[in-house]
Amino acid sequence: MTKRKRTAALIFGLLTALVLLAFAFPFIWMLLASFKTQSQIMSEGQLLFFKPTTHNYTSVFKEYDFLKYIVNSLIIGLGSTLLALLLGLPAAYAIARHHMHKLSLVILVARIIPGITFLIPWFILFSKIHLVDTYTALILSHMLVGLPFIIWIMISFFEALPKEIEEAGLIDGCNHHQVFLRVIMPISGPGVITASLLSFIFSWNNFMFSIILAGDKTKPLPVAVFNFMSYSEINWGALMAAACIITLPVLIIALLAQRYVVSGLAAGAVKG
Amino acid sequence: MNKSRKRWFGGGLTLALAASLLAGCGGNSDNNSASGSNSPSAPAASGSAAAKPFEGKSINLVTANHPWAEAIKPLIPDFEAATGMKVNVESFFEDQLTQKLTVQFTAGSETPDVFMFRPLQEGKLFFKNGWLHPLDEYVNKDPNYDFADISKSAVGTATVDGKIAGIPIITEQEILYYRKDLLQAAGIEVPKTIDELVVAAKKLHDPSKGMYGFVARGQRSPLVTQVSSFLYGEGADFLKDDKATINTPEAVKAFTTYGTLLKDYGPPGVLNMSWPQAFGIFGQGKVAFLTDANSLYKNATDPAKSQVADKVGFAPFPAGSAGSKPYNITSWGLAVNAKSADKEAAWEFIKWATSKEIVLKTQEKGNPGARASVWDNPEGTTGFPPELVAVIKESVKGGVDHDRPTVINVGEARDAVGEIVQKIMTGEKNIQPVADKANEALQAIIDQDKNK
């Protein structure tokens, strides 16, 4: 019996390790290649053991203005997240408290519609009003991705709040607006963090809107990395270094705030 | 859901962070830097005989991230000093450039005044959309400019509907790159004809040793420009007098030669290769022959990019049954925005940038220009390996002035042509029906042009 149990545990352990390796492998591969020279990448003998070089990283920063792209991505990501919170939190609260579920459907539709449907009209509109290649256009477009998520996550969060909290606030002489600002908001930290982390990650990763609406001045990282591939000879080491730089911040967010991100991704789904 | 409710309330320590996030809501200002900063549209005081007729004026120049732009930028202060004009330069990557220009023009923007463009790729579209100012009235104004000195076929490339849409700055021809060492070791002569090339590629092809006979662009759209010289060499073309001609026996033969070379003697994955990948694998020393534009030669001879830098040979494009007919085209030109507020100033810049003196300087930096006098000048060829200069001079002679279907919707036309070659590369045996269908598609694209 114990022997059977031990074999079961062993099989279970092996399977888990295998699954883990399968999902982590591309990251390991990316990290290793980013420290290799082109010829090391080409040679099969130097898979795991090689003399690492940081040349790829220095060249990415020296030859391409990566710092600028990082700043662009940060401005767009933070800007769109903060604005989406500003619009999304009160909306989610009202929808949750007053059971305005028809409205939440409108918001949900924004999540279902293919983003590419917006691209041509946005491109024409933003061109006409001289907003292409401005942070405004990028922040507005990225908000359309972040806002539905924020509202969706926060509805389920606010619905889970006990009503007594607000009633206590109202008895204390606050009006509804004050209750929201002074009572509800301060205890909404976990929900807000989850929602804003996801919104930020979506903006950071967004490629489709940025490739059309960004220009030289406002180009965020994904577009920069993509261009990097199209216009140099295929320098795998530098490409992988660039890929590492762009994924690192989101990976750190995911590592530090794992439970928030998981609960956010799961909340929308399990709640349905 | 109890469990998740607990989780929601779990993170008390995060309150501070959340509060600071919220505090940020109200005071958020997005950095709005409007793009269309207009150039001053002050009335032009043209015709004045002052030494600096353009004193106080400024123009906006948009360039591609291209070696030519790198070469011209350090020279601009001289121009500014001589004319009193201020030149604001912005540079973009190729695709971003097209997109940026499209955006500006759609918005009816007065900027940029002068810009780099690819006559064969977007020239027709831009011109027909009314975005380019024709330059015919300017080119012969100043006899010192010597417009006739600029290569006829290069100007032909940049001409739309009989009007000069832009002035050529970069020209290129398709040539054959080969590995001197490999050919020598195998005792093979440099191929002069396509048939010899096929035989030589076959001989040097040894995939078990990681050695491949031939490489060129295999990606659907990029390959079209490089298959064009094969096409002309067989006496074929993409279209003739508004009739698509990519299903003629000559055309099918050319496509088959190119496709079969890549299928039988190309490296794995060639179907996804454009020039960076093709030059990349050639530079790794894994391929014997490569055909592509001469303007990209540094990718093969720069030791930082190529492990076979000192072993690369250049040869004129091999001859087909109708002779050696590589494309000889203007890959980049300078044009004036139709909405530019000061077209005189814009032309003044182009006149300077494409003058004999400046073309000599940019050509010394390795940018093949379009002026015959500069090519005849020994100083004009110092920027290239001597062997390549001989090949270029040879290639220019029989060159054809386009390397892709000359229609408005180039992108769609390239995809139609590219399909034939890709089908051959994936082993399709019965290619005539494929060519017939592609020909129909190309004809439809040509017919659309007539309505515009």
Next chain:
Amino acid sequence: MYTSWFDRNLKWIYVLPAVIFVLVMMLFPILYTVRISFFEWSMSAITPPKWVGFDNYKTLLTQERFWKATGHTISFTLVAMVLEVILGVAIAMLLSRQFRGKNFVKTVFLLPMVATPVAMGLVWLLIYEPTIGAANMLLKSMGLKPLLWLASPNQALSSLIIVDVWQWTPMIALIVMAGLATIPSEPYEAADVDGAGRWRKFVSITLPLLKPTILVAAMLRLIDVLKTFDIIYATTQGGPNLSTETLNIYGYVLGFQYFKLGTASSLLVLFFGLVMGLTLFMIWMRKRMEGQYD
């Protein structure tokens, strides 16, 4: 100082900015797209948009390339979704027991879905590279014949499905794990009394109880796989020989490479219809299977 009017209408004041924003950013583009889909226009300053009625739709619906793209979209979506659901449930079951390092595993699982798709596309390009890629090294080390992966019209779509499965199976797994945590233990205790085996318990207890969760997860994936753009554009851009061109990619090519805004718009209207149709179908399925209205 707040008036009572403000307080009475607070819910509208709260909701309206967000709703107006979404409507302006969404409704305007949709209506504009529908309008443009009846015109022919290449953004020309000289030639205004020309009314062509349903011509753009006719062009598309009689075009092989459009139907191929539709086929790629549907097969990519269905295969990826089914694989992700099966693998996701399997992995969730595997990891359902408590063990040391479970949190670490969960964290690793997060990485594929939060990592920037474009960057991951580049990484997979390197992995799939026929001569130096890890994929072929693995095949060779197992004594198998190397493949061309993204460079072959026959393998490219499957290769991209693998990438999507890698990226998104973890999401299904995490959702199912969350769902597992809500399943009460009583049915299992009862089954133990009956002497039911593991597989039996899984099929007759776990699966039925998980069904709503799995359906929602599958629906979310369906919506998102249909819209996959980044990974495809960053790796093959629809090639080789259009073998990975989905409706999303074809729409992009029509609009921003061919500048055929009318045809592109009509494609987007059709694509939009497909996404909405499939989503409604899934919602209907779910309701039918649950036999209740939420």
